[in-house]
Amino acid sequence: MREATLNDVTSAPAGSVAYFAERFDRGLAALIEAVAALLVLVEIGVLLTGVVARYVFHAPIVWSDELASILFLWLSMLGAVVALRRGEHMRMTGMLGFAGPRTRALLETLAITVPVAFLGMILHPATDYAMEEQFIVTPALEISNAWRAAALPTGIALMLVAALTRLMRLRSPKLVGAAVALTAAVAGLFWLAGPVFKPLGQLNLIIFFVGVVAANVFAGVPIAFSFALATFGYLGLTTTTPMLVMVGRLDEGMSHLILLAVPLFIFLGLLIEMTGMARAMIQFLASLLGHVRGGLSYVLIGAMYLVSGISGSKIADMAAIAPVLFPEMKKRGAAPGDLVALLSATGAQTETIPPSIVLITIGSVTGVSIAALFAGGLLPAVVLGAALCAVVWWRYRHEDLSHVERTPKKEIARLAVVALPAILLPFVIRAAVVEGVATATEVSTIGIAYATLMGLLVYRQFDWRRITPMLVETASLTGAIIFIVGCATAMAWGLTQSGFSRDLARWMAGIPGGGYGFLAISIVAFIILGSVLEGIPAIVLFGPLLFPIAREAGVHEVHYAMVVIFAMGIGLFAPPFGVGYYGACAISKVHPDEGLKHIWGYVAALLIGLVVVAAVPWISTGFLPF
Template identity: 70%
Template sequence: MTDQAWHPAEANAIDAASDAKNHAGTDANRAWRRGLHRFDRALVGLVEWGAAALLAVEIVVLLAGVISRYVFHAPLVWSDELTGILFMWLAMLGAVLALRRGEHMRMTAVVGRLAPRARAFVDTFAIGVSIALLALLLQPAYEFAAGEIPIQTPALEISNAWHAMALPVGAALMLIVGVIRLAQVGRPRDVLALLALAAVIGCMAVYAAPWLQTLGKLNLVIFFVGGVALGIFAGVPIGFSFALATFGYLSLTTFTPMEVMVGRMDEGMSHLVLLAVPLFVFLGLLIEMTGMARAMIGFLASLVGHLHGGLSYVLIGAMYLVSGISGSKVADMAAIAPVLFPEMKQRGANEGDLVALLATTGAQSETIPPSIVLITIGSVTGLSISALFTAGMLPGALLALILCVVVWWRYRNEDLSGAQRYKRREIARMALIAAPALALPFVIRAAVVEGVATATEVSTIGIAYTMVVGLLVYRRFDWRRLGRMLVDAATLSGAILFIIGCATAMAWALTQSGFSQDLAQWMGAVPGGSYGFLAISIVVFTLLGSVLEGIPAIVLFGPLLFPIARMAGVNEIHYAIVVILSMGLGLFSPPFGVGYYSACAISKVNPDAGIRPIVGYMSALFVGLVLIAAIPWISTGFL
């Protein structure tokens, strides 16, 4: 073998060829990314247009239904069916937009403390888990929709597949958006590592299935405690964590067809009362755009702005007043937060404290009529709904007072040197300006009480009222912002409704496991008489509320536990109030409470920010709950 000479000319030629190859590769990579970006923009633009149009049609149809029924005494019998079908599509398209924008609620307290390289991998892992769930759900969702084809809706007489197809189409769109996002933000080595990890976990799951089926109810701990906690603390969106744990439990430990799980998700997202969520979110944006929010805040600030924590008192009182109007606690928060939060932040309030207080007031006002949870508990247990309505007022007022004490303590050292104290004449002038805006909650509540509109329809009356007041009274109405506001409302609602749908599926899986019957039997054997039973009920329903929400938990456990409460000597009305407040405590408490993440989504605040401040508020609420449980007169004194 002979050595070859290395000439500079040859070296330059090789370098030039290498540079040309690298340049060509770079150009190809850039062209691919530009093409991906254009496709992404076109797809998202189409979804945004569809979501905005659906929400606008929902508003028009519901308002037309109110006018037709109340004014012309000719109800539109098809309106509920049409809005139900459109609502499912709106929820799924909103969930697609939420995934594209990264607005699905997730816990990043642990992920945020990792080193940059480790955090990048965990973020890639979170996107990958979401993609994996969507890929697993795609076929069952299609089969579920195909099974609905022969079923016809009674009023419109069309196939129910028009409703059910929203699930596979929405899942497919989310899958595409998730893959695009992974391609845009994931590093190649992280993606390869994720694919290898997915293959290993998939093989382990398949081989472990026979063994898991022998573990019985221990699987509930593995999937619904360990699996959900792992997903949440790894930064996987909350809804996806719930759904993946449910899918894993049902597919590996039972013989349940996965179309059943999709059906439970559909059921959770299809409650027509939840349509109030996007409508109230849009109403909140409309109130801000028309200047009504500024007028209201200005007047309320003139009354209590010079007090320590003044606007926090307004938030507590506002949630007490509007609670129950829509039948959805999420919708109640959506009606309040967009109005108050911008001004409170401008005045220096900490956003973590704001979202913590909002979530706590959601739990505090669970028993304020006409609460849908009160109606549900009355219907499944046979209790008087009017008695429940009467019993719920004073406990809610007591908890509001306790929260006001906490607010005073937290803000007692607040610097008020710049706070302005208004004269009576100025307050009166601001009250006159704010009167049309302040009348809105009373208009909404009167429409429900007088039977003008249902809890779902009433938000459209608020929207119509706000548009008229904005155009004729405040004369501030930017038509160009309506499209973006409709898209924002649909996106936020999609993130919230997807969590609710996944939580409903998880609740159903827990029920099918026999967990509810075992729990009722165990609680009935607790010593200590009525107080022992109340104490264990508070603990159990707080835990249940964090994963099941109020209505599913009531439907599952109400018929089982209320007879036991009666035998233990507990007044059933009193027990109902204690149970509802306990579930509210769990529902709005992190890290598992769905209501807490809904409050964060509505407030557009990172969930991590509210973790520390909510401890004090929830502790105070727990003290109030113990007082209500220990003193039955607070619930039954006015019956």
């Protein structure tokens, strides 16, 4: 969600400091966005070239993955800069609605000054880290690793500049001064209290990883910076660990090659909406079920299932479906609140459908096979979808469809032919992975090439003017996601080094009920974590800690992945804290209050479906290829 402080920025009078800051900000933003967009294009080109060279010409390019990895770190850091400037870093804003205007304005400004504090403190260690990396030579390209590592201090410095520029453009100098003074005062108090923290031992985990994180998250500070600041404070004030180590863990978290699939699938999601492929699928489904009571609601559930299998981005899914279905559903008398409630519920239901970004992330941080996760995620989503369909049937069993005409069979056949290329795309993607044509990272490039050709040759809908904004949007969302992964990785490492993982394993091993008791505790924990931290941060932070415990408890890792992803999704898309719910409201242009009385039936259905998936492991593992 965007940070509300963007609304507090105004055009400044000519000649003022804010005026020059605004001009500088626009010029710098144009340059960074252009470079970030170019990096997305180059990544697509490098990976697609690697696939063609290996599979078509049987001549693998040995340096393609290495080059892609180097460029990916630069893309992630520059994307994080774009996201910070636009206010698109993930943050929890639910509590801000309860604050008064003055308090809210102060908290919104703190959402800028707190990241400034962290960026200012971590810049020097990041620079030292990049200089240390110059003595390492990459194996394939045989160049200094400093070319890659330099992305970290460069991105941090640019984020610092972007944040300071936003502060200079705010309309209230007194508010900025108060936020800066408060941030400096709290940082100073923690520094002075350093000698007090060291003897506290494990109690510091609660102070920093619960207290500091919670205070920042609920105050509206972006989640990535909340994690990073807590980790920096814990390591700097309670241990002798050099901050170079934290930068190294940040680098490690952001450098998994599997995560390169994230920007490519985000771009693919935007591409299928732009080329009309999503609309073609929805129109075909609507022609089949439009005459049935609640038919368009069934279409919404089915369309989210199909589109999720292509885009991997929930925001892209919702943006592709809502504008097509909602006008007709409203004409038939559906309440806007029910529509947004169902849209939000399907967001949670389809979290496990490949190529879900959450699946890719969980595979990268836990070592679980991406191919196995892709195969295991399809049927569990059907179970939750069936539960949602049961609620739709009950609510719309008396719907009056006397004015709705049944679509002729010839028209259904025509729409089926039109939709066929779009419907085939999820199967093309999955077949490419299963048959070994491309890895889970590379397969997105095949999808992009396929969608481009279909848009140009079949659907004749390809707006070249939208490509650059789509590339910039891809870079921004990528930066927001991958920077969170890096910060959460550093925080998880800090928790592991403190001995917390051993204590957690010992406690979880003592839970009664064996594997099912462990699953029950995990469901409750991830629903809460999903609502507060959002999905990816929760997965990255606790996945590496809990998956080994699940194996010891006898729970299959793919089964456990499906359970925690659904639990996290329910927390993410359910009010009052779930950010996904408010994203659905924003896309649907429906006030959040209208959906509250409708959503709880769908949430109950999702919980029932989750219990079924947790109780029957075969649903998740029955179709695994090994």
